[in-house]
Amino acid sequence: MKQKSKGHNRRALALAALTAMSLSPIAALASTGGKLLLTGGVSQIEGAAGGGLTPWAVIGGYGTEGQFGAQAFYTRVSTDDYRLGVTGLALGISDRVELSVARQRFDTRDVGAALGLGRGFLLEQNVYGAKLRLVGDAVLDQDTWLPQVALGVQHKRHRQGDIVRAVGARNANGTDVYLSATKLFLDSSFLLNGTLRHTRANQVGILGFGGDRRASASLQLEGSAAFLLRRDLAVGAEYRFKPNNLGIAREDDWWDAFIAWAPSKHVSLTLAYADIGNVVIRDDQRGWYLSVQFGF
Amino acid sequence: MRNFARSMLVALAVMWSWSALADGQSPMAPAPAHPELRPVLEAFGGVPGLEALMDDFMAGLLADPRTRPFFENADQDRVKRQLVEQFCVILGGDCTYTGRNMRESHEGHVITAAHFNALVEVLQDSMNRRGIPFRAQNRLLAKLAPMHRDIVNEPPRR
């Protein structure tokens, strides 16, 4: 199983790089890359442009008004007992609309065996996202408090519906709706983001949607703060409140502390230390978050 | 949580109307003075530092294919001189800006957000070469950035 998932990671990385490359003819055709370095954020774990854990109001890729942008990514979060791998792609249109897809693979490793699913059993879901920038310019509107505000949806479809329903989830599919506000305070080299999410997802959806403790959606707040060290380098932290819908598997809030580096507009690397708390039968899950992104 | 959602929605509505108000304003001051930024002017090396910066900046604008078409036929010495005055005033220096406002200065050119950011990148490269600290750079850029509303004119602003 170890071998297999290693091979998978390499494939996912190659896929992300290939997708970015196959899109670059678009980049050559139209003018692209008009945004300033890192101002499109990085790819968050559900595929939207944002921090690592939470979506931001920015539109993915480096396209400004009248341009396209795109980003493909591979993210891996390895905690003591689990491993989450995410591959995804986001397309930015005219700095107004963002469309994204992501595949999350949650490797249950030994826990899979303990639960009788088999060692290294994978829980997988696809996330289809769309985001619309409503108002504001997080970067250029430096003379007002008005942040950049965007409305987004993430439609999630679990691939092991029977399993997550057996754990107590009400549904195998769900749709999150979120409102994000992002503001760069350039004179203090500081960025703030707040996201309000309407969701039924258990552990982002990896454990399905809704549960015995709460079947319906709830509002959850997510926040990020980042400090710019250089044009190509930012450090920060994020906090994501989570619902706790399942009686048998307590769900904790997630947080991380990250450093993101963009050596060019085509590549960025994000390294974070993440704490995802209790996941099913294992508590205090912490570990490294590593993300590679290619794009334009 | 429900109350919270309600206040978020109210906040959004307020921001919306605010941005509607902000549109279509008359041009902003081309060189708003910020006395509190005097230390930033020192970090730039005062007026001589600004003059040296503009030499490098103009060379960069002419070297970059994204900005060259705009500046190769411009009165480069005038633009440099006006930029020194403008940055000096913004950074709380004892200068007077004698140039035109930003809308008048740029309406003869078709300038997109991408052009605007390209110019910012060339300026950042110059400031880096001049050894100006990143945070000082950002304090200046924070005052220049809002001028995009008077400078970017493609697509046309309402």
Ligand code: HEM
């Ligand atoms: C915050 C950004 C900018 C600032 C602060 C700025 C400032 C200025 C100033 C002070 C002048 C001289 C005004 C005068 O002659 O009285 C000028 C002229 C000019 N600017 Fe900008 N500018 C900015 C952005 C841009 C951009 C993005 C472009 C195009 C890519 C551009 C192209 C020009 C050109 C071509 C002239 C000369 C115009 C002429 O003499 O006909 N500027 N600018």
